[in-house]
Amino acid sequence: MSSNEEYEDDLEHEDEDLNIVITDFAAIQPYQYEPIRRGEDDDDDDYVRKDTENAVLQRSTQAASEWCKCGHCMAMTNNNECRCCLEISKIVKKCDEAPNPLECITVHPGFRAVTLDPWNLQAVYAGYHQQYGKMAEPTLHEKYRYTAYRHFVRWCWGYVGKSVRVHLPSCVLNAIRAEFPSDNYRGFQLPSLEYA
Numbered sequence: 001m002s003s004n005e006e007y008e009d010d011l012e013h014e015d016e017d018l019n020i021v022i023t024d025f026a027a028i029q030p031y032q033y034e035p036i037r038r039g040e041d042d043d044d045d046d047y048v049r050k051d052t053e054n055a056v057l058q059r060s061t062q063a064a065s066e067w068c069k070c071g072h073c074m075a076m077t078n079n080n081e082c083r084c085c086l087e088i089s090k091i092v093k094k095c096d097e098a099p100n101p102l103e104c105i106t107v108h109p110g111f112r113a114v115t116l117d118p119w120n121l122q123a124v125y126a127g128y129h130q131q132y133g134k135m136a137e138p139t140l141h142e143k144y145r146y147t148a149y150r151h152f153v154r155w156c157w158g159y160v161g162k163s164v165r166v167h168l169p170s171c172v173l174n175a176i177r178a179e180f181p182s183d184n185y186r187g188f189q190l191p192s193l194e195y196a
Contacts, residue, residue: 064170070104073170085169090156105156106175114155115172116179121147132162141180148176 062082064073069086076082085091085105095102102108113120125147129135135143153166160166 068170070106070171072104072106072174074174076170076173080167081170081173083167083169085171088167088169091169094156104171105169106171110155111175115148115152115176118144121151124151139182141182144180145176145182148180152176 062075064075064082067073067082067084069084073082073084085095091105095105095108098108105111121144125143128147128150135146138146149168152168152172153160157166
């Protein structure tokens with residue numbers, strides 16, 4: 001066998017090896033080595049327990065006593081805001097962290113410090129301002145309310161993302177609105193589909 005024939009034979013074997021590599025590369029599936037989610041959080045995907053999901057749709061026409069389990073909720077004009085803290089599993093878990101049983105998240109020992117303390121909210125807003133920029137012309141109470149809503153979500157859910165919205169329970173909304181009042185409230189709004 002001549003050296004030229006050997007060289008061509010080697011090239012054929014290299015092509016076969018190369019085809020194997022390409023074939024194997026094409027078979028790679030994305031995310032196949034991602035860690036599997038723990039089972040204990042699987043029921044928290046919807047943020048609200050499934051047995052109450054359909055009932056929430058009609059709540060703005062009902063008295064709060066018909067759907068509130070904690071005794072601190074008030075009737076709201078928006079169905080999305082007519083939720084009790086004891087229906088949301090992340091908030092129930094936060095209540096379970098307290099040393100004594102709680103009837104409502106608003107009586108949790110950390111609720112006032114995390115959500116209603118202006119000194120704490122100033123520090124939290126400074127972090128928000130640094131990361132996302134200044135809010136567009138808010139009044140002082142609007143800034144406190146917005147920061148309190150966000151900080152409550154961070155306290156109960158952890159990081160959820162910039163455009164992720166979570167329905168807060170009526171008792172939490174009313175506690176924050178009582179501390180930082182306004183003449184008009186926008187209520188729950190879905191995020192804009194526009195990218196900043």
